[in-house]
Structure formats: C-alpha cells, structure tokens
Amino acid sequence: MKAAVLTQFGAPLTVRTVPDPMPGEGEVLVDVKAAPVLPYTDEVIAGDRGQLLTLPITLGIGAVGQVRAVGPDATRLKPGDWVLCDPTLRSRDDALTPDIMLQGWSARGDGGLRLQDHCGNGSFAEQLLVPTENATPLGPIDPADAGRWVAATTVGLVPYGGLLAAELAAGETVLISGATGNFGSAAVAVALAMGAGCVVAPGRDEKMLAELENRFGNRVRTIRHGSTEEMLAAAPGPIDVVLDLLPPTAGNEPVRAAAMTVREYGRVVLMGGVQDDLSLPYRWLMRNGITVRGQWMFPRWANRRFVELVRSGLFDLNQFDVTEFALDDIADAVKHAATSGRFTATVITP
Numbered sequence: 001m002k003a004a005v006l007t008q009f010g011a012p013l014t015v016r017t018v019p020d021p022m023p024g025e026g027e028v029l030v031d032v033k034a035a036p037v038l039p040y041t042d043e044v045i046a047g048d049r050g051q052l053l054t055l056p057i058t059l060g061i062g063a064v065g066q067v068r069a070v071g072p073d074a075t076r077l078k079p080g081d082w083v084l085c086d087p088t089l090r091s092r093d094d095a096l097t098p099d100i101m102l103q104g105w106s107a108r109g110d111g112g113l114r115l116q117d118h119c120g121n122g123s124f125a126e127q128l129l130v131p132t133e134n135a136t137p138l139g140p141i142d143p144a145d146a147g148r149w150v151a152a153t154t155v156g157l158v159p160y161g162g163l164l165a166a167e168l169a170a171g172e173t174v175l176i177s178g179a180t181g182n183f184g185s186a187a188v189a190v191a192l193a194m195g196a197g198c199v200v201a202p203g204r205d206e207k208m209l210a211e212l213e214n215r216f217g218n219r220v221r222t223i224r225h226g227s228t229e230e231m232l233a234a235a236p237g238p239i240d241v242v243l244d245l246l247p248p249t250a251g252n253e254p255v256r257a258a259a260m261t262v263r264e265y266g267r268v269v270l271m272g273g274v275q276d277d278l279s280l281p282y283r284w285l286m287r288n289g290i291t292v293r294g295q296w297m298f299p300r301w302a303n304r305r306f307v308e309l310v311r312s313g314l315f316d317l318n319q320f321d322v323t324e325f326a327l328d329d330i331a332d333a334v335k336h337a338a339t340s341g342r343f344t345a346t347v348i349t350p
Contacts, residue, residue, distance in 0.1 A: 009047030060122030151345030159187030161298025170195030
C-alpha cells in the first residue's frame with residue numbers, strides 16, 4: 001500500500017510503498033477514506049512541536065474508513081462497516097494508569113514508545129491498523145460525507161471530552177477560554193449541541209468572534225479577551241463551567257482570569273497547551289467549593305456518544321467546509337491546512 005512517511009524531522013513527507021498491515025487478535029484493518037490534516041502538521045514535520053516519535057513512521061492522526069478485515073475476537077464489526085478510528089491508543093495491561101500514544105502523531109513516555117513500536121503508523125495511508133476498541137461504528141453513511149465526519153470528530157471530540165469531564169448539564173452557562181481557536185471554536189458548537197443555555201466566548205480574533213455570533217445567534221456572548229469582571233459582565237447570569245483551550249503562547253494570565261469567573265461550586269477544566277504554572281487563590285477554591293481538573297483527550301466511550309450527537313442532528317456536519325487532497329498531494333495538503341480557518345478542514349482521501 002501507499003503511505004506518507006516521515007523519515008526525519010525537517011524533511012518533507014515521502015509517499016512510498018510500504019508493507020500491507022496484517023490484523024491479528026484484537027485488531028481491525030481499515031481502508032482509509034478520509035484522514036484529517038491538522039493546521040500544525042507542518043510544525044510536527046519540522047520537529048517544532050517536540051513530538052515523541054520513533055522514525056521512520058507513517059504520519060496522520062485519526063481517520064474515517066471502512067473495515068477491511070477483523071481479528072478473531074471481533075463479534076460485531078464486519079468487512080464493509082464504516083468506522084471512526086480513534087488515534088488514542090492505550091496499553092491493555094494497566095486499566096488504572098495505561099500508557100498512551102496518539103497513533104501516527106506522538107507518544108507519552110517510554111511506555112508510549114513501546115506501543116508505537118507495534119501500532120504507531122498513522123492514517124496518511126491507504127490502510128490503517130487499529131486496536132478493535134478504537135474502531136467506533138458509524139453506521140451507514142454517504143461516502144461523500146466521510147470528509148465531514150472526520151472533520152467534525154477531529155475538532156469536536158477534544159472539547160466534548162472536556163465538557164463531559166465538566167459534567168455540563170442542559171441549560172448551564174459555559175465559558176470557553178480560547179473560543180476563537182481551532183478547538184475553541186468547535187467547543188462553542190459542541191457546548192450548544194449538548195444543551196448549554198449560553199456560551200460566553202472570549203477571544204482575540206474579532207473576525208472569528210463575529211462569525212460565532214452569526215453562526216449561533218444570541219446563545220453565544222462574545223467578548224474580546226478581557227478581565228474577569230468583563231467576562232462576568234458578558235454572561236447572562238452565573239457561569240457554571242469554564243473550559244480552557246488556550247494555546248501554549250497564551251500564558252497563564254488569561255487562563256486565571258477565565259477560571260476566576262466560575263460560580264460557587266462551579267467547575268473548571270484545563271485542556272489547553274499553556275506551559276506556565278497556574279496560580280489560583282487557595283481560600284477562593286476552598287470556600288467556594290470550586291472543582292479544577294485537567295483533561296487530556298477524551299474517554300474511549302465518548303466516541304460512540306459523539307457519533308450519536310451527530311446522528312441526532314444536534315451537531316451539524318454541514319457546518320464544516322472540507323477541502324480534499326489525494327495522498328500523492330500530501331505536501332500541498334499540509335500547506336493548505338496551515339492557512340485554513342475555523343470550521344474548515346483539510347482532508348486526505350487515499
């Protein structure tokens with residue numbers, strides 16, 4: 001089969017013929033129909049993101065495709081089924097604190113690298129081998145919608161995991177810190193799909209703030225990044241949940257300002273990339289019963305729940321504009337992704 005291989009950081013991806021994967025027990029082989037090209041893929045290729053990868057490796061994170069073959073322990077999946085391929089791979093020999101890697105993208109620690117040795121190759125390929133539990137059934141779909149499915153799940157599942165961790169309830173007010181970013185703007189859509197009564201959306205990109213207002217109407221209250229007091233003033237009432245999705249360049253001050261807006265007994269979930277330590281007042285946390293937690297990615301069962309959110313019509317696939325590229329045009333796809341906007345997606349269709 002053909003695959004786009006990263007041979008060394010700083011070198012372009014090379015499309016070459018590699019051995020076909022062979023599924024064993026506990027594995028599913030998928031024909032890739034659509035694979036996302038994230039906006040910072042060029043930074044991963046250059047080595048600027050510091051991804052822990054053993055090279056050479058087929059790059060690519062996640063996919064939508066059709067099952068080609070299953071292992072002997074699969075009792076429901078069958079060839080031809082449409083599936084969502086979750087790139088979050090977890091070791092099976094420690095259910096409490098498993099080693100983790102993002103298939104075709106990054107590993108975490110020595111254990112993650114050991115996982116990578118076995119199933120590290122990603123989705124910029126004609127076929128993808130995934131653990132059985134990482135192939136989530138989609139049911140029948142229009143093949144023309146494969147790109148939209150992969151676009152929606154790529155940016156939607158991450159904030160969905162954060163909002164599940166926050167136990168967001170219908171009718172609550174949620175503040176999305178970093179609402180004009182790639183994941184942050186998707187978080188606004190996900191929160192509304194989950195029944196949020198109002199989303200407060202601070203951000204620096206005034207054009208994107210205007211687009212959020214136009215897309216979602218008066219359930220979204222936008223504000224240019226400001227103080228805690230300014231964000232509170234934008235909300236129609238107490239803020240129940242704060243979800244932080246700010247990038248590494250943001251620093252800790254806007255994270256702190258957003259967190260301090262949450263009501264008594266409110267919940268703060270940290271999912272962004274900020275590198276600095278976060279200082280929150282001890283007495284404020286204690287006396288107000290504030291819950292602060294970190295969340296990386298999403299639990300495995302969230303995939304199925306998110307698919308149901310889409311199937312119900314609550315999360316609309318059609319809000320994403322998708323540009324497709326052939327695998328041989330991976331270099332053009334990477335360049336295109338780096339300049340793409342929010343609610344757009346660059347997709348490889350092998």
